Amino acid sequence: MPWKLTPLVLFLAWMASMCSARTRTDLLNVCMDAKHHKVKPGPEDKLHDQCIPWKKNACCTASVSQELHKDISLLYNFNLDHCGKMEPTCKRHFIQDNCLYECSPNLGPWIQEVNQSWRKERFLNVPLCKEDCESWWEDCRTSYTCKTNWQKGWNWTSGSNRCPAGATCSTFESYFPTPTALCEGVWSHSYKVSNYSRGSGRCIQMWFDTAQGNPNEEVARFYALDMNAGAMPQGIGPCLLSLALMLSLAP
Structure with a gap:
């Protein structure tokens, strides 16, 4: 009846x-629960340099974006030059990586809870466009580092990260022999290298031209709908x- x-x-x-x-x-359109993230995304007209693509809708503030461009920022006291001066072309990729982490509101499908003193959430296995990974590795292969996982294991006794005892400074290529080794290993699997290309709507771009809009919005929608269709x-x-x-x- x-x-x-x-x-x-x-x-x-x-x-x-x-x-x-x-x-x-x-x-969709969410900020992680982490140390410097805003509670909700919104416009930030004064974002700095490599963080500008997110100015229309950002999880970071202008002051955070400024700090991300310093060699040792006050945000985490992390020193990219821990094995001598990093090549500017290499450092540019790490700054873009940091801008994506701090500013992007399009990483919801990959946010996971964590029990860490400085954050309650992180993103895991974000499908990074293959060209972004390849150019990151190519521009960094001749710079120097001493570790394959930058997420943990540093010597922090000086207040900023230093190489742990027994670690040797060598080229990125020796620690990360392939693009995938770098992109997936350096931040403990924050990224997973995608087989898709930029503009496909299936992979996250680390950086983009604001004149063309934010391509990562479409990517987040695709994976969010896919997750909802496949599981509770x-x-x-x-x-x-x-x-x-x-x-x-x-x-």
Whole structure:
């Protein structure tokens, strides 16, 4: 027997749509819960240099973007020149990487909870466009470092990162023999090198021309919808439980 469109049935239908819509929205246009991120993304007209692409909608502030361009910023006291002066072309990629991390509101599908003193969330296995990875490696292969995983294991006794005891400074190419080794290893699998190219709508670009819009918005939407179609996302369970309970009480 068909249900009548009673106020309860209409409310249940509305709640079902809210469960679905809220889940999709949770993965889009969001900022990570981390040390220097804003609570919500928004315009930042004065973002600095390599962070400018996110000025229309950013998770970072102008002051954070300024600090990201310093050799040793006050944000994390991390020294890119830990094995001598890094080549400017190489450093440019790390600055863009930092701008993406701090500023992008399009990384929701890859945000994971972590238990770290300086952040509660990180992104993991972001599908980085293959050209971005290849150019990063090519421009850094002759610069020097002493570690393959920059996420941990440094000597911080001086206040900034130094090579751990016994580590030897050598070229990037010796520590990262392939582009994939660099992009996936340097930040402990924050990125996963994609087989897709820039502009495909299937991989995240580390940097882009603002005149062409933000291509990473389309990428985030694609993976968010794919995640919602393939599995029950975090946060939807309580919503569906409430809905099921109401349905059981319906006449």
